Amino acid sequence: KSGTTWLQNMIYELLDCPNGPLENMFRQIPWLQAEPPVGISQEKIEAVNYLQLLKTDNSPMKPVLEILQQQIETMNSPRIFKLHAYWGWLPDNVKETCRFIYCYRNAKDVAVSYWHHIKTLRVVYGDKAADFPFPKYFDEIFSDENVCEYGFWENHVMDWL
Numbered sequence: 001k002s003g004t005t006w007l008q009n010m011i012y013e014l015l016d017c018p019n020g021p022l023e024n025m026f027r028q029i030p031w032l033q034a035e036p037p038v039g040i041s042q043e044k045i046e047a048v049n050y051l052q053l054l055k056t057d058n059s060p061m062k063p064v065l066e067i068l069q070q071q072i073e074t075m076n077s078p079r080i081f082k083l084h085a086y087w088g089w090l091p092d093n094v095k096e097t098c099r100f101i102y103c104y105r106n107a108k109d110v111a112v113s114y115w116h117h118i119k120t121l122r123v124v125y126g127d128k129a130a131d132f133p134f135p136k137y138f139d140e141i142f143s144d145e146n147v148c149e150y151g152f153w154e155n156h157v158m159d160w161l
Helices: 004-014 042-047 050-054 062-074 093-095 107-120 133-143 154-161
Strands: none
Touching: 107 133, 107 154
């Protein structure tokens, strides 16, 4: 909840809408997401490259990745993508050939924004949102790495910087 969607819109406009006027953000700026299962420990995150895992032949994500690959191949350059992954999850060839803009903001602001996010998307987060009155959530967001899908805010930021 750091402003990634805002940033992707701004960059798309600054690059003069390479794939036409923004009608379907997820089609024109694909979300390249390869996240580990919720609750995975930081040690396991560091030990496994999830982007590579999703590319294996027996991956349940393979059909999704094949569709995404076809979509990417038809896009005009420059291509813009969104992701929430840790830097360490990216394959070396991607790190060497792509340019990145990392968007982050004050951890307290992210916590407030994320709390509203999980409250709004109960269909996705279920009872997790109901169990979190804001004071309890605010205390736990900085002490329990399983409160957010991506673990602690500071681990994610430090991995990129």
